[in-house]
Amino acid sequence: MFVEFRGEVEDALATALSDLDLPTEDLGVEEPPEDVDAVLASSAAYRLAGEVGAPPPEVAADVADAIDTDGYEYLARAEARGPYVNFHPGEAYFADTLSSAGDDWGHLPDRGESVVVEHTSANPTGPVHVGRARNPIVGDALARILDYAGCDVEVHYYVNDAGRQVAIFTWAFESFDESDLDEDPARDRADYDLVRYYRKGNEFLEEGDPAAVEEAEDEIQAIMQGLGAGDEATYERTSAVVDPMLSGMGASLERLPAEFDEFVKETRFMFDGSTDDVVERLQDLEEAVYEDDAWQLDLSDRGIDKNLVFLRSDGTSLYPTRDLAHHEWKFANFDRAVTVLGEDHKLQADQLRTTLALLGNDTDQLRQVIHSYVNLPEGKMSTRAGTAVNLDDLLDEAVDRAREEVENRLGDRIREDDLDDEDVERIAHQVGIGAVRYDIVAKQPTKAITFEWERALDFEAQSAPYVQYAHARACGIVDRADADPADLTAGDVDAALLSTPEERDLLRTIARFPAVIKEAAEDLQPHVVATYTRTFADRFNAFYRECPVLSEDVDPDLRAARLALVAAARNTVANALNALGVEAPESM
């Protein structure tokens, strides 16, 4: 409704300005502060004051007078208040919001546009740790939000299965035995088992006997050459470590949950010849230079001082070369591509985008979302050094603490409901994992996060449980009303009965939800949705406090209207949480 209302406001304002012979390019339509009782406002009078030769409040009054609200569905009233023109919707706005906010509220019309979202794409060398966890959390939320926004979304994990680390990993796995390793796996799963070989291999390369290291380097080199030459047997060897590692990592990611439609391996673009094709086309570019026996791209004219090496002196390709082929494949198969990357890949992202353009691609199709890392108070997390907090450990701890919390609260519940052990376990998972996810997705991705257990697992604060609780309260009311769900949003209720400030504010907030999805999808900013859920919970709690629904002294018509409002609220917050990938408990 908000989106439609905004359109009407812009139309009415533009018409009024042109009737007054004033310029219409700067309408200045914005959302007023909380304490102003209007849905939208315009600050255009400030800029027009000079042109008109009158003070802004006078201009605002004239503009407000010139606005004709006839013929608009939702726009009912425009009034000047100081230098602003405030816009108010009529009853239809509230009535339509109430009747529209069904199960699919927040889903925008199909855009007929396919989008591939690539996220995580962590090297298959060890268990997923918290430092990396921002990528799947942001990426999964983005994919969900784009889906809500009407895109046809496919989610990919790009597997770096041809790089040097994989060659090291493969060599290490083949060279060492269980008896060479000095620790047991932290968990009984392939990623925890295999990472020990990777660590052992790196340790050996750093500290081993020089002659033996040289021998190992020859083997690592042979593996990379084999992959570059498209050798099936070499691919089998690397797959023997990569595939189980990936399935183990996938098990961690599923807990978030972050799921993928496809794991796209970079070897695919070596074996199908597209990397060779890219190399040839790069060599033909005028930016191509051959220096130190390696083929490079001089991108200094494009504002990138660092040369991009695309073919090593030994003739093998590099990660960026294969990624170029990968992205051309994406462009050929999807309308748009979104990639979620850690900030350490910023330069590479710029080089990729620039080079794709040089190769004749339309890079407007590509959006790269960059995020900072989650670090420990003492510094970076590293798989190789073994300093990382594993995602599984964080999630386990979160669920344990949530379970403890649920059990503590069982004692002093007023409500006599019957939460059995299964409910406790369900709530512990929903709340614990939701809190971790929400804590990360709610922050602007560009801001660095320092990981601290207490803060990450605070269930009060401005957390997932706060929002989830509002949802559970709404479910409790609907549940207790024992009404036919079909009646709840039926057109029979009279939205005009919802006249208290709390009811109006809640309706206004519900009305904004599709606009929030639209904004988050356009700007690729999931935290916008998280911010919205907090505002929503504030509004819902105010309503909950002031407006009884099921009390016996509530008039039946009002009760029906409030029940419909609660149902609309429940649908809104359920979908908002869903768009963030956070579960919405029906009781807690």
Place this chain on the structure above:
RNA sequence: GGGCGUGUGGCCUAGUGGAUAGGGCGAGAGGUUCCUAACCUCUCGACCGCGGGUUCGAAUCCCGCCACGCCCGCCA
């Protein structure tokens, strides 16, 4: 050294040209015979890193400086 990013009460955070900078944590005081108190109300607390500038108007734009992070591999 260069490039990019970040800097908002003691701590975390929203807000990227317009209405007295909005929340949370923390500290203090209250609230439940009434649909879930993981809630709500009130109080305390901010020269929006520092200094200039542009503008009728700056947390927001521009310049300089400071602090922190990331990058500057024939690794990914």
